[in-house]
Amino acid sequence: MRRVLLASPRGFCAGVERAVETVEKALELYGPPVYVRKQIVHNAHVVRELQGRGAVFVNDEREAPEGATLVLSAHGVEPGVFERAVSRRLNTIDATCPLVTKVHVQARRYAAEGYRIILIGHAGHEEVVGTTGEAPDAIELVESVADAERLEASDRPLAYITQTTLSVDETAEIVNTLKRRFPNIRAPQREDICYATSNRQWAVKEMLAEVDLLLVIGSRNSSNSNRLVEVARAAGVVAHLIDDESE
Template sequence: MGYESASSPGARSVLLAAPSGFCAGVSRAVETVELALARYGAPVYVRRQVVHNRQVVERLQRAGAVFVAEVDEVPAGAVLVLSAHGVAPGVREAAGERGLRAIDATCPLVTKVHREARRFAELGYDILLIGAPGHDEVVGTAGVAPGRTHVVDGLDGARAVEVADPERLVWLAQTTLTVEETERVVVELRKRFPGIQDPPSDDICYAAQNRQAGARHLAGASDLVLVVGSANSHNSCRLVEVARACGTPAHLVEDPAAIEGGWLEGVDVVGVTAGASAPAESIGALLAELASRGYQDVRTVEVAREGQHFSLPRELTEFSA
């Protein structure tokens, strides 16, 4: 990422996890809004935050994007981008009824979960969707099969959920959960419903898993872990939890001003990572702030390599060529 140092980490140094920051799905969503503005001109409307990061949203607003909560806030005939987190079919139907030019920026990995939910619902299964109630992704996935989907919020949710037919049951998961928390919930579900089926493939996003692996590595090699991301970014908050679960102090940092002086007392090595929705400039700003406080030696620790790239929505493919 351009912050490599040949020095070994020592007193007052930084370990930077790689990969950190934008994943392929987030990059696709942000580029979708940028290209829509270039093709159609401002304003381009975006339902909800296209990705859960305040700096990204503010930058797109300055470029002419208008963020709305619901489709009925968008003028008839306008351009509307649907966020990376995915939406229920009813949202697309509402956009069509208003004559909107809807461009779908849903992450393909979320779309995969939607396809799974739709297929199992058509086969007559109830779906136990492990995730955070109210999160945009969970709301969208539950909306694919609203009569058959039960949102399971952690172990308490697993112990309380009731289903019509325990023999026709499958679990799916929000893509930004940690592998560990998902496995704990599935174990609990299996105690109650031994016949529950697994999803056909892993629902947890590869990028989320890679960043979680980085947070674990940092926790074992650092005195403190700082995670760049916004408070409403589920995957960023999970990185803090992963580091803390390893016994290392960890904090979410939206910008350098969030650093509290006491955090760095007695800290020689700071581990830095970032959620999948955090832009590179936010990571750079944190590193610059740490350098000003004496943490100038930065070493990148690569825990995985990501070469994934997702194609843009078809409405913008020709325009971007």
């Protein structure tokens, strides 16, 4: 007899729900079109639904007409985006996840205190681009244990921050490598990885002994969805990322 098990917890995190609600409320208040910089969240179904209600997704704030309403995505942006939005007289609404904002604040504080900042994350991810923009001269990206092993020592004090949607286990390995090589490295007061990211990875781990196949429903560009697939595959369970039941 085949059984279908549902992971718990599952679904969108509070930051995603907040960002989607922000676009919905902007559409109610200002009427369409409301412009959204990048995908508000990395979920194709959500994006299509909002497009149907009048949201227009653009890759750059300069694509929005002057004076238009612009919503910034949950992943955060570099400071230059706000400056360009002001110059275009855009009615800008910031839907950045508060946990991402916390990382931005840490980056600015560490940079102001003279730290060399190690950002653990994935190159090209919108969150990493935004965080790096907060202190571009101080931040160095580390994506793997191998990257951490290759870091050269310097006279500057060292601190690390992380992308909020990483693999808990892989990040722990990178952090342990950094601490072994640089015992005085400064860590965030609280872990940067989102609690929803962490508890969904733990939920998958808890059910792996009972399943032969794990299907993660999410979009290809979703960091969280990809990490859940990786968690299962690392434990030897067949796992696939699917957008919906058609796949």
